[in-house]
Amino acid sequence: MRAECTEVQVRPGVEADLDALTALYNHYVRETAITFDTAIFTPEERGPWLLSHPEDGPYRLMVATEPDTQEILGYSTSSPFRMKPAYATSVETSVYVAPGAGRRGVGTLLYTALFEALSGEDLHRAYAGIALPNEASVRLHERFGFRHVGTYGEVGRKFGRYRDVAWYEKELP
Incomplete structure (x- = not known):
């Protein structure tokens, strides 16, 4: 890990972060195939998503900020894996890092x-x-103990091209 990481603060996300988090996510919607959302969101549309990640429980939102400016550098989440009750002990995780903060x-x-x-x-x-x-996301997940369990071929289409999605799994203690 690089020394500059120690200066970044990580905390639970709060409602005041909504505009910045929406802008960060919309960058990935507009510019990349990282997410399969294809239309940008307003903060009002994104509000229920933020509220579904409280400071406790299995569905969390963690936000990284610059210590001096509180500029949001990225966020990570755990969300329901699937909505059926038997999946309640599984979560889907994700990380989004702001452009320029990679x-x-x-x-x-x-x-x-x-x-x-x-x-x-x-x-x-x-x-x-x-x-x-x-590759950056694959490396990050493997560093955290995720293992590849399969790939859905051409499961989504974005920017006129079909995309594969690799699925990774990690045992939680």
Whole structure:
């Protein structure tokens, strides 16, 4: 991990973060195939998503900020894996790092904080879907103990091209 990481602060996300988090996510919607959303969101549309990630419980939102400016550098989440009751001990995780904040270890800090926050919850597995190609995300997930369990071929279409999604799984303590 790089030394500059120690200056980044990670905390639970709060309602005051909504505009910045929406703008960050919309960058990925507009510019990348990382997410399969294809239309940008307003903060009002994104509000229920933020509120579905309280400061406790299995569904968390962790935010990385610059200590001086409080500029949001990225966020990580744990969300329901599937809505059926038998899946309640599984979560889907994700990390989004702001443009220009990559290669600083922000994703590593966010996942470290997320998994520490989840350690006391009644959870058994974490899953992550990675739209391919995305070597940085594959490396991050493998560093955190995720293992590749399969790939959905051409499961989504964005920017006129079909995309594969690799699925990764991690046992939670």
